[in-house]
Amino acid sequence: MLGAIELNDLKIEVRKPKIKDIKGLDISTQEGILELSKRCIVGLSPAEVNELELAVLAKATKLVDEYMEKNL
Numbered sequence: 001m002l003g004a005i006e007l008n009d010l011k012i013e014v015r016k017p018k019i020k021d022i023k024g025l026d027i028s029t030q031e032g033i034l035e036l037s038k039r040c041i042v043g044l045s046p047a048e049v050n051e052l053e054l055a056v057l058a059k060a061t062k063l064v065d066e067y068m069e070k071n072l
Helices: 030-039 046-051 054-071
Strands: 003-007 010-014
Touching (some): 030 054
Antiparallel strands (some): 003 010
16 A cells, blocks of 8 residues: 545545556556556545545545656
């Protein structure tokens, strides 16, 4: 797990990206990292993630982006 994000009473876990998560994405772009971040949020589908507040997605993107920078 990369980290957890808390929003009201909801605790959202963000996991490390897997190869299957990265497939088909251009992770050199912000859009690619954003989509990858949606795939790494545990327990929620990308559609459900879209319904979350932007701040939560921004925090998840930061965690995933930092991980990708260190591991690529």
